[in-house]
Amino acid sequence: MTQTTIATLTQHYQPEEMLDSFAYMNALLWLTSERQQAIVHYWQLPQTVILGLLDQKLPQLDAGLAQLKQAGYQTLLRNSGGLAVVADLGVLNVSLFLPAHRSDYSITAAYQLMADYVQAVWPNLNLTTGEISQSYCPGDYDLSLNGQKIAGMSQRRTESALVIMLYISINGNQDQRSQLIRHFYQTSLAGQTDDRFPKVDPAVMTTVADQLGAVLTVDTAIARFNHVLTQHGTLDQQVLPKLIEEPEFQAHLAAAYRQMQRRQARLTTH
Template sequence: MDLLTQPVWRLYDQSISAISTSPLTSFAMDDTLCELVGQLQSPPTLRTWVHAASVVLGIQDHRLPHVHEAMALLEARGYQPIVRNSGGLAVVLDEGVLNISLVFSEQTNAMSIDDGYEAMLAFTRLLFPEGEIAAYEIEGSYCPGSYDLSIGGKKFAGISQRRLRQGVAVQIYLCIEGSGSERATLIRDFYELGLQGEPTKFTYPVIKPTVMASINELLGLKLTVADVVIRVQQVLNRLGEIRVASLNATENERYAFYLQRVIERNAKMLAK
């Protein structure tokens, strides 16, 4: 909880404004915030963000033997594939998935990888007090990791981190609405077509759709993403003074730099 309790939290809500944009914009935004917070030009920041139907692929996903066929499958089902220039594996984003970034500075206190994960775990538990949230790898889920968040053995969220210029962005996707197993089925089909039984050096996850669910399915609720954004703001209000602030003109210049960089990287990956 120490990391979460701050004198001031900057709040940047893009849960509506980012929907029609590419997830690449969010990677650029978090890189921008990493620099600003890391260099103490901004207080610690919480950003909420949502994107329309997209699948964010990791570098290993792009090395699948039949990746272009698999990406065409995603597009045929209405999902836009992009490639992020970092670790991790395929993740589904859509309007029923809320993403949260917590951005901290390492200038004043060093942060281990686990410190960041534990902060997001604590925040998520404050967000959903109705459930007993566990953190361990859920075998058969997409993008599996030791900080998969689950209730009753079913995963509803995954956490990642981005570190840049003494800033740390801890990111989580929360499946709020819809069917977790349907999202997992999409990724299962992506891997099956991408592999087509061929051996690979990297071991890709064997997706079991039944091990994934949404918060609504797990808790028997009817929450919307908008409802959870309100919960986020209520929790944040208990952790420090909130300052609602989008980017100013100077910060927008840094964002333009990072956006150009992620667009160029993505284009290079897709051209391979």
């Protein structure tokens, strides 16, 4: 985050736009490389369970998907590893794009950059990094407060750009989210034991608002993330909404969208 100008984009997708979330990720990776500029993308999706590639291996995935649909959630298969996470209006996704060659940041260093970013947003919270094994989508770079996970991360790289993706539970009913994913895995495993999938314990996950003991909106959280960015450069909130309408960007977005459409077919033909 040493760029002099940091461009931001905030998007609140409608349910029918769910594939846009990851299509934009691919297109923004291209744009980051093209412009050699850092970008931060904030986005939200209502009532969606975002599945990881490994979830395709579940023996009774169809039954699990049917259960999610019955609970009022749509499903999306993302183009990265990991496992199922919940998106709703209390969860904020923050994607940090950097023009960078593969050798510029190790995987660990890139994750640490995002962890430092979140810590700077809430300096009074004692953030810990490390796997919370009974959370949903556990990973080495889970972010937790007092042993309860608030956020997870993943990253993606091209030859000349890097994105670190964070989902962070800002507010809402984290117990309900955790129960949803716990039941999804119980149903999809159908009594089988497979250590690749977590035994989700709702007690090990929380939200930032609950940890603060205060009302916290997603818009307030975005404002705080932006405030931290102003300490590292000039914030530009005008350029990206215009650039994403340009024909060249739209062409990259359309190609990425078609890739996402093809990937979704795996949910019915796994």
